[in-house]
Amino acid sequence: MRLPTATATPLEAARAQLATALGTPVVPLGAGDALQTAGPDPYAAERPAATVHLSSRAVLLGPWGHPGAGGGCGHCLAIRWQRLRSRSEREALELGFDPDGATAWPVLTDYALDAVRAARAALAPRPLPPGEPARVTRIDLNTLALATFPLLPEPLCPHCVRPAPASAERARMRLTPSPRTAGHRTRPLASFPLPENALANPVCGALGSRTELNPVSTTTAPVSGSHFVRGYAGLNDVTWSGQASRYETSRRLAFLEGLERYAGTHARRGLQPVRGSYHDLLRAHGERQVLHPADCGLYAEATYREDPLLSPFDPDREIPWLWGHSLGQDHPVLVPARLAHYGAGERADNFVFECSNGCATGGTLTEAILFGLLELIERDAFLVAWYGRTRPARIDLDSCRDPAIRTALDRAELLGYEVRAFDTRADLPVPVITGLAVRRDGGPGYLSFGAAAALDAESAVDSALSEVLTYIPHLPYQVGERLAELRAMARDHTRVEHLKDHAQLYGLPEMAEHAQHFLAPAAAVPLADAFADWEAVRPRTGDLLDDLHALRDALATAGHDVIAVDQTTPEQAAIGLHTVATLVPGLLPLDFGHRRQRAPLMPRLHRLAGTTDLNPAPHPFP
Numbered sequence: 371m372r373l374p375t376a377t378a379t380p381l382e383a384a385r386a387q388l389a390t391a392l393g394t395p396v397v398p399l400g401a402g403d404a405l406q407t408a409g410p411d412p413y414a415a416e417r418p419a420a421t422v423h424l425s426s427r428a429v430l431l432g433p434w435g436h437p438g439a440g441g442g443c444g445h446c447l448a449i450r451w452q453r454l455r456s457r458s459e460r461e462a463l464e465l466g467f468d469p470d471g472a473t474a475w476p477v478l479t480d481y482a483l484d485a486v487r488a489a490r491a492a493l494a495p496r497p498l499p500p501g502e503p504a505r506v507t508r509i510d511l512n513t514l515a516l517a518t519f520p521l522l523p524e525p526l527c528p529h530c531v532r533p534a535p536a537s538a539e540r541a542r543m544r545l546t547p548s549p550r551t552a553g554h555r556t557r558p559l560a561s562f563p564l565p566e567n568a569l570a571n572p573v574c575g576a577l578g579s580r581t582e583l584n585p586v587s588t589t590t591a592p593v594s595g596s597h598f599v600r601g602y603a604g605l606n607d608v609t610w611s612g613q614a615s616r617y618e619t620s621r622r623l624a625f626l627e628g629l630e631r632y633a634g635t636h637a638r639r640g641l642q643p644v645r646g647s648y649h650d651l652l653r654a655h656g657e658r659q660v661l662h663p664a665d666c667g668l669y670a671e672a673t674y675r676e677d678p679l680l681s682p683f684d685p686d687r688e689i690p691w692l693w694g695h696s697l698g699q700d701h702p703v704l705v706p707a708r709l710a711h712y713g714a715g716e717r718a719d720n721f722v723f724e725c726s727n728g729c730a731t732g733g734t735l736t737e738a739i740l741f742g743l744l745e746l747i748e749r750d751a752f753l754v755a756w757y758g759r760t761r762p763a764r765i766d767l768d769s770c771r772d773p774a775i776r777t778a779l780d781r782a783e784l785l786g787y788e789v790r791a792f793d794t795r796a797d798l799p800v801p802v803i804t805g806l807a808v809r810r811d812g813g814p815g816y817l818s819f820g821a822a823a824a825l826d827a828e829s830a831v832d833s834a835l836s837e838v839l840t841y842i843p844h845l846p847y848q849v850g851e852r853l854a855e856l857r858a859m860a861r862d863h864t865r866v867e868h869l870k871d872h873a874q875l876y877g878l879p880e881m882a883e884h885a886q887h888f889l890a891p892a893a894a895v896p897l898a899d900a901f902a903d904w905e906a907v908r909p910r911t912g913d914l915l916d917d918l919h920a921l922r923d924a925l926a927t928a929g930h931d932v933i934a935v936d937q938t939t940p941e942q943a944a945i946g947l948h949t950v951a952t953l954v955p956g957l958l959p960l961d962f963g964h965r966r967q968r969a970p971l972m973p974r975l976h977r978l979a980g981t982t983d984l985n986p987a988p989h990p991f992p
Contacts, residue, residue, distance in 0.1 A: 404448035420444035432506035435498035446524035538702035541693030602715035635713025643690035665955035667968030689719035694935035742952030748823035758979030766894035805834035815846030849877035873992035884987035
C-alpha cells in the first residue's frame with residue numbers, strides 16, 4: 371500500500387486516507403494515463419485487481435458481480451472511465467501534461483467515508499445472474515448520491531487480453547446463406563439485445579456518457595451521442611446518430627452506428643497486425659495476396675509536399691497490415707491497416723486519411739459485406755456524377771408508392787424546400803439515388819445533398835431523402851453562424867478542410883453555379899422506367915448471399931475485386947452483430963478536405979467522365 375509523502379497531491383493523500391479507512395487497496399483515476407499513451411501508468415500493476423477507485427469527484431466501487439469470471443477488471447474500468455473525460459483532461463493525461471485543475475480535491479469527509487463503507491459492504495456479497503455484465507457503483511463525493519452502471523470488458527485491456535498473431539486462415543471468410551426476414555435485412559432491428567446502459571453512461575459507457583435527442587427537429591426524430599477517439603491527428607470527436615421517425619427507433623440506430631464506428635476506428639479483435647514493407651510482403655506472399663495502397667488511390671504529389679501530417683507511400687518502409695478476404699479470388703489478402711481502421715495509424719503509414727467508407731454492420735458477415743458494398747457503390751457513383759458534371763436522370767417522385775416518401779416531401783415543403791431525386795448510377799446496375807433539397811427562396815442553406823444505394827430502387831429513394839431531410843432543418847443556421855468563414859471557402863477552395871465544410875459550403879447560394887448539372891431543368895422519369903434494367907436482372911431468391919454475389923460479379927465485370935476485413939468487436943459478437951470494412955480497389959473513394967482528394971486522380975473517373983475538364987469545386991457530400 372502506498373503511503374502519502376509530505377509533497378503528495380490531494381488526490382494521492384485522499385487515496386491513502388481511503389485505503390486506510392477501508393483496509394483495502396485504492397487506486398486513483400486521473401493521476402496516471404490508463405491508456406498508456408504518454409508513457410507507463412504508475413498504477414498499472416495495481417489496477418486490474420482494484421475494486422475501489424478514487425477520482426477528484428467520486429469513488430467508484432467495482433467491477434462487482436462476477437468475481438474472476440472474465441467480466442472485466444479494474445483496468446477495463448479505468449480505460450473506459452478515461453475515454454469519457456473532457457478534451458482538456460484527456461490531453462493532460464495522455465500527452466504528459468501536469469494537471470492543474472481541482473488541485474484541492476477530493477475532500478473525504480467522515481460522511482463520505484461512512485457512505486463508501488456502507489456501499490461496499492452492501493455490494494460485496496451480491497453476485498449477478500449469468501450473462502449479466504459486471505457493475506460499477508459511483509458515489510458522488512459532493513452529494514453522496516449513488517448510481518450503478520454496467521461495465522463491458524475492454525477489448526484493449528492489457529491485463530485481460532493477450533493479442534494473438536493475425537493469420538491468413540483467421541481472415542478466411544466462409545460466407546453462409548442469409549435469408550431476408552426483415553425487409554432487406556436478416557433480422558429485425560429490435561431483435562439485437564443491445565446493452566444500452568453499458569454503451570452510454572457517465573462512468574464507463576463504451577460509446578459515450580449519454581445519448582441526446584433533438585426535440586426541435588421538424589423532419590426526423592434524431593438521437594445522437596459522441597466520444598473522443600485518439601488517432602494519428604490527435605483527439606477526434608466521433609459522433610454517432612440515428613435518424614428515424616420515432617425516437618425509440620432512432621436510439622437503436624444510433625447505438626448500432628456507434629458500435630460500427632467503435633469497430634471501425636481501431637482494431638479491437640485481439641489480433642496483432644502483420645508488420646513489414648510492401649516489397650518484403652510481396653516477396654513472402656506474392657502479388658495476389660498483398661494489396662498495393664495505390665490501387666485504392668493516393669493524393670497528388672503537391673498534397674504530400676504541403677501537408678505536414680502526410681507522407682508519400684514508401685514500398686520499402688515497414689507498416690502494419692491486416693489480413694482480409696478477397697471475394698473475387700476467394701483467398702486471404704493483406705491490406706494496409708490504415709485502409710481498414712480509419713482512427714488508427716502511425717507516422718510510418720500516414721500516406722492517406724481514410725474515413726468510414728464501406729464500413730457496415732449486419733446480422734451476418736454476408737449482410738455486413740453487402741451493405742458495405744452498397745455504400746461504396748453509392749459514393750463512387752455520386753463522385754463520378756459530381757466531378758464528371760454528368761446530367762443524371764431526374765426521378766418522378768410522384769411515381770413512388772411508399773407513403774413515407776410523400777411524407778418526407780411534405781415535411782420538406784413546410785420548411786420551404788423542394789426535394790429532387792436523381793438516378794446517379796455510373797456503370798453498375800444497382801440503384802443509386804442522389805437526393806437534393808433546394809431552398810425555394812434562395813436563402814442560406816440553399817442546397818442540401820444526400821445519397822443512397824439499395825437493392826430496391828424505392829428503398830434507395832427513401833434512404834436518400836431521409837439523409838437530405840436530416841440536414842435541412844439546421845443548415846440555414848449553420849451557414850449563418852459561419853457565413854464569413856464559408857464565403858472565404860467559396861473564394862478559396864483550399865480552405866475546405868473538414869467533413870462539415872463540404873455540405874455547409876453549398877448552403878451558400880453563390881455555390882449553386884458548381885451544381886448546375888443537378889439544377890438544370892430536366893424531364894422527370896417514372897421510377898419503374900428508370901430502373902427497369904435492374905429489375906430485369908436482380909436476384910429474387912430472398913437470400914442476401916445471392917444479392918452479394920450479384921454485386922461481386924457486377925464489380926468483377928467492371929474490373930474490380932471485393933475485399934472484406936472483419937472488424938467485429940467482442941461487444942458486437944456477444945449480441946450477434948458483425949462489422950466489416952469493405953474495399954473495392956479502383957472505385958472512387960470519398961475524402962474530406964479539398965486538397966486531400968483521391969478521386970480526381972483515379973483512372974476510373976476519367977474513363978467514365980470522358981473528359982479531363984472535371985468539376986473544380988469541392989464535392990458537397992455530407
